[in-house]
Structures are given as structure tokens and as C-alpha cells.
Amino acid sequence: MSEVVLIGAGFVADLYMRSFALYPEVKIRAVWDRDPARLEAFCTHWSVPAASSLEAALTEGSAGCIVLNLTNPASHFDVSTAALTAGHHVYSEKPLGLSMAQAQALHDQAADAGLLLSSAPCSVLGEAAQTLIKAVRDEVCGIPRLVYAELDDGFIPQARYGDWLSDSGAPWPARDEFEVGCTLEHAGYYLTWLIAAFGPVARVVAASAAVIPDKEGNPETPDVSVATLFFASGMVARLTCSIVAPHDHQIRVIGDAGVIELKQAWDNDAKPRFRKRVTIRRRLMELPVGRKLKIAGPTHPKVKRWGAAAMNFALGPMEMLEAIEAGRPCRLSSDFALHLNEVTLAIQNAGDTSGAQDMQTRCDAMEPMPWAR
Ligand SMILES: NC(=O)c1ccc[n+]([C@@H]2O[C@H](COP(=O)([O-])OP(=O)(O)OC[C@H]3O[C@@H](n4cnc5c(N)ncnc54)[C@H](O)[C@@H]3O)[C@@H](O)[C@H]2O)c1
Structure with missing residues (x-):
């Protein structure tokens, strides 16, 4: 037991x-x-x-x-x-x-x-993440060159979050979520996958801002962040987090042979797809319909969708229990947790000056075309 x-x-x-x-x-x-x-x-x-x-x-x-x-x-x-x-x-x-x-x-x-x-998060141990990471490892898309990952949740301050109640009646803690900020809350959902796939991050060039100052909690906590991550392995990824831009949880790994993509971050059962790059009548493009990527055989128990997520939150604790019992290292090691924390804080706290270059030139706002006023 x-x-x-x-x-x-x-x-x-x-x-x-x-x-x-x-x-x-x-x-x-x-x-x-x-x-x-x-x-x-x-x-x-x-x-x-x-x-x-x-x-x-x-x-x-x-x-x-x-x-x-x-x-x-x-x-x-x-x-x-x-x-x-x-x-x-x-x-x-x-x-x-x-x-x-x-x-x-x-x-x-x-x-x-x-x-x-x-x-947490432990979705990196789930089927969607492991399938995507395996496909990267197997070079399904050829040599990976760049990742674009988005964790945009929609314009949450206008959502009816007062109605969001858990099974036992706990309200969604809006004030705390806004105060802590979407980057600290959510960047880990893809950072864990990226670190698992490409190893540790060597340098972060990021910016973060509070663009909706009148929400509950600390008005200065960033509600948007954009980071370029330079991995020690040479890989480069862009990660965006916000509670402002329309919902988009897409991740795309762009390689020499095409793109591996997944549209959902919070669904263990979501299937990544590979869109091969082809040239059709002199036009270079990725095929519009991707090939589903699957792992043969059983993976892990899955939960039904509840609210925004279909994630097995027990995967992390179970990994620990199994590691203890088997006397083997835990995949979610304390080094991994510490590195995740460092990268996340670097993005959250980047503000508007990290690696920034002050522009010396200015220009006037552009007049709309007469037919577009
Ligand atoms: N809300 C979500 O959908 C969600 C999803 C994934 C992860 N998380 C994470 O889970 C954590 C909790 O979030 P939540 O949404 O459940 O918040 P919550 O406010 O609903 O629940 C937190 C609970 O912890 C209790 N608590 C706080 N400090 C305590 C202390 N010192 N001793 C004993 N009890 C204490 C509070 O009374 C509260 O009941 C956060 O780290 C959050 O990032 C939240």
C-alpha cells in the first residue's frame, strides 16, 4: 500500500x-x-x-x-x-x-x-508529451531546428470564473491565480516537455508585462510573457504565456523534414501529428493534414475531461512512489524541479528590460487608408 x-x-x-x-x-x-x-x-x-x-x-x-x-x-x-x-x-x-x-x-x-x-506539472510523463518527445528523438521531423509553443488561455479576466467550482465546491482561486501570474502558473506545462526533449536551458531572453492592470490581485504581475529559450544542446524555442490572447495551446517542433504539432497541452490523450514538408507545383508547404503519431501498446491510466483539462494529476506522485519502491532515480528529480523554477522565474521576472535594446528612432502613427477609416 x-x-x-x-x-x-x-x-x-x-x-x-x-x-x-x-x-x-x-x-x-x-x-x-x-x-x-x-x-x-x-x-x-x-x-x-x-x-x-x-x-x-x-x-x-x-x-x-x-x-x-x-x-x-x-x-x-x-x-x-x-x-x-x-x-x-x-x-x-x-x-x-x-x-x-x-x-x-x-x-x-x-x-x-x-x-x-x-x-508539478507532471503532464510531461503523460502519453501526449511522451509521444511527441519520442517522435523528436526518432527524428520523425528530421533534425529539429526550432519550437514554437503557446500557452495562451483566452481573456480570462472577462471569463465567468466566479462560476468555476471544483467537485467538492472550492471556487477557482482567481485572485491568487492573477497575483501569482500565468507564467508561474502555466509556463511549466511546456517547459517540462521542452527540457525533457532538449535538455537544460542555457539562456533565456524574455519579456513580460501586465497589460490588464485592473484585474484582481497584484496589478503588476505579468499577464503576458514571451521567451526565447536557448538550450545548452543548441536547440531554440519560443514560448508564449498569457491570459489575454485567444486560447491557443499549440506546440510545433519544426524540423528539416516537416513539423510535429499538437494542439492541446492539457490532454494526456491528445495525438501529435506530423506534417511532412513537400513542394507542390513549386510551392513549399507542410501537408495540410498530418499523420497521427501513436505509441504502440498501453501507456497509462487516463482521466475523463473535467473543465479545461484531461490530465492525470497522479502521474507525478506515482512516478515518485515507483522510483522509491524500485530504488531508481525519479524522472521528476529535484534538479529538474530547480531548473524548471529558474527558467520560469527568468521569464516571469523579465519585465521590459531583459536583453532589451532602446530604440533611438521614432515615427508617427500611420494614418489609415481612406477606405479603412
Ligand atoms: N486551479 C487549478 O486549476 C490548478 C491546476 C493545476 C495546478 N494548480 C496549482 O495548485 C496549487 C493550489 O491551487 P488551487 O487552485 O487548488 O488553490 P486553492 O486556493 O483552491 O486551494 C489551496 C488550498 O490550500 C490551502 N492552504 C494554503 N496555505 C496553506 C497552509 N499553509 N496550510 C494549509 N493549507 C493551506 C488553502 O486554504 C486552500 O484551501 C497552486 O500551486 C496552483 O498553481 C492549480
């Missing part, structure tokens, strides 16, 4: 419970949330045991079990520190830390204690 202690029983915790339903061998040993009403609603809904405090939850779990830190980002550091101090492996929701100092301290504490420390 594999044991898990869950800290933070909010919106995402319900998605984890839906995913853990696929793994009857996992026992939820204890749940803690500092909001008593939330704790009760969650534990009643899922019939899982509520702890009386964080300390009680941590002593409830047997030594070396996994603590899932599903609290808000501002609590990640304190809760993960407490769980590691209590001798438990930690799987933290993203980001691992709000600063590199926090993330590094957690990384070092886990290393000193011989404990595993992983961070």
Missing part, C-alpha cells in the same frame, strides 16, 4: 482525487487545510481522514511517505520545508518556490536528508 498525505484541499486537490481514483493501491493517509470549512467539505466529499493540524498530518504519514503540497504558491515553501523536516518525500504543486532562494533551500534540504523532491 502506498501512502500519501495531502496538504491543501482546494480546487486542484479535487483533480488529484479524481486521478488517484485510478490507483486503488494508493491510500490517502491524512488531509490538512488551514481553512476548516474547506477541510471539512473536502474530506466529507471524498471520505478521507481530516487531520487536526499540519503537524498531526505529517505524523499521520508513515516515515518516507509522500506529502503532496497542494497549497497556494505563497505557502509552498513553508509547507514543503515542514514536510521534508518531518522526513517525508515531497511532491509540490508549481512553482516549487516563489524565489530561487526558496527553491534552492528546498532542493538542498531534500538532498541532505536523502529525500525526493518533485514539482
Whole structure:
């Protein structure tokens, strides 16, 4: 029996419970949330045991079990520190830390204690990501030269997010999401895939901005970011995150022989396609209909779509449990989590000056054509 202690029983915790339903061998040993009403609603809904405090939850779990830190980002550091101090492996929701100092301290504490420390997202272990990464590895598109990846969520401040409730009734935490920002919240969904496919990032040239200042939370948190990632392997990728531009979760790996593309980031079951590059009557183009790429044989249990996602949130914790049992390295290592944190913060905090060049020339705004006024 594999044991898990869950800290933070909010919106995402319900998605984890839906995913853990696929793994009857996992026992939820204890749940803690500092909001008593939330704790009760969650534990009643899922019939899982509520702890009386964080300390009680941590002593409830047997030594070396996994603590899932599903609290808000501002609590990640304190809760993960407490769980590691209590001798438990930690799987933290993203980001691992709000600063590199926090993330590094957690990384070092886990290393000193011989404990595993992983961070979400874990969709990189899912079928869609692994199929795409395998296709890159197999050079289905020839030598890959460039990646374009988008994590645009639509104009979220105008969405009816007040109506978004989780299974056990937790409201979508709009204020916290806006305050933390879409880059810290979402860049990892493709950064993990890119780092898994191309290795570590050597340099980030990025810009970020708050273009909708009147939303809830901190008006200065960027709601758009664009990054060019230079990988140590020589690969180059562009990654865009926003809660402003129309929904677009496309990733395209452009190679010498064509393009591998996938339209959904948050669906483990989405199928990447390969569009071969051809010349038809002197016109160079990628074929309009791509060939579906699939992995032969079974992959992993999948959850049904709920809201915007069809992701198995348990893939990360299960990877940890299996690594512990087999005594093998965990794919979601603490080095991976730390690097992910560094790249994400570099993009989020880029502002408008990172690698910027001030323009010396100016011009007037252009008059529209007379027929276009
Ligand atoms: N909302 C989503 O769709 C979603 C999806 C994937 C990942 N995440 C991530 O999951 C994490 C949680 O997000 P959420 O949407 O569930 O937020 P939420 O606000 O709905 O839930 C967080 C819960 O943690 C509790 N909490 C905060 N600090 C605590 C502490 N120190 N001790 C005990 N309990 C504490 C809060 O009371 C709250 O119930 C974030 O890191 C977020 O990035 C969210």
C-alpha cells in the first residue's frame, strides 16, 4: 500500500482525487487545510481522514511517505520545508518556490536528508508529451531546428470564473491565480516537455508585462510573457504565456523534414501529428493534414475531461512512489524541479528590460487608408 498525505484541499486537490481514483493501491493517509470549512467539505466529499493540524498530518504519514503540497504558491515553501523536516518525500504543486532562494533551500534540504523532491506539472510523463518527445528523438521531423509553443488561455479576466467550482465546491482561486501570474502558473506545462526533449536551458531572453492592470490581485504581475529559450544542446524555442490572447495551446517542433504539432497541452490523450514538408507545383508547404503519431501498446491510466483539462494529476506522485519502491532515480528529480523554477522565474521576472535594446528612432502613427477609416 502506498501512502500519501495531502496538504491543501482546494480546487486542484479535487483533480488529484479524481486521478488517484485510478490507483486503488494508493491510500490517502491524512488531509490538512488551514481553512476548516474547506477541510471539512473536502474530506466529507471524498471520505478521507481530516487531520487536526499540519503537524498531526505529517505524523499521520508513515516515515518516507509522500506529502503532496497542494497549497497556494505563497505557502509552498513553508509547507514543503515542514514536510521534508518531518522526513517525508515531497511532491509540490508549481512553482516549487516563489524565489530561487526558496527553491534552492528546498532542493538542498531534500538532498541532505536523502529525500525526493518533485514539482508539478507532471503532464510531461503523460502519453501526449511522451509521444511527441519520442517522435523528436526518432527524428520523425528530421533534425529539429526550432519550437514554437503557446500557452495562451483566452481573456480570462472577462471569463465567468466566479462560476468555476471544483467537485467538492472550492471556487477557482482567481485572485491568487492573477497575483501569482500565468507564467508561474502555466509556463511549466511546456517547459517540462521542452527540457525533457532538449535538455537544460542555457539562456533565456524574455519579456513580460501586465497589460490588464485592473484585474484582481497584484496589478503588476505579468499577464503576458514571451521567451526565447536557448538550450545548452543548441536547440531554440519560443514560448508564449498569457491570459489575454485567444486560447491557443499549440506546440510545433519544426524540423528539416516537416513539423510535429499538437494542439492541446492539457490532454494526456491528445495525438501529435506530423506534417511532412513537400513542394507542390513549386510551392513549399507542410501537408495540410498530418499523420497521427501513436505509441504502440498501453501507456497509462487516463482521466475523463473535467473543465479545461484531461490530465492525470497522479502521474507525478506515482512516478515518485515507483522510483522509491524500485530504488531508481525519479524522472521528476529535484534538479529538474530547480531548473524548471529558474527558467520560469527568468521569464516571469523579465519585465521590459531583459536583453532589451532602446530604440533611438521614432515615427508617427500611420494614418489609415481612406477606405479603412
Ligand atoms: N486551479 C487549478 O486549476 C490548478 C491546476 C493545476 C495546478 N494548480 C496549482 O495548485 C496549487 C493550489 O491551487 P488551487 O487552485 O487548488 O488553490 P486553492 O486556493 O483552491 O486551494 C489551496 C488550498 O490550500 C490551502 N492552504 C494554503 N496555505 C496553506 C497552509 N499553509 N496550510 C494549509 N493549507 C493551506 C488553502 O486554504 C486552500 O484551501 C497552486 O500551486 C496552483 O498553481 C492549480
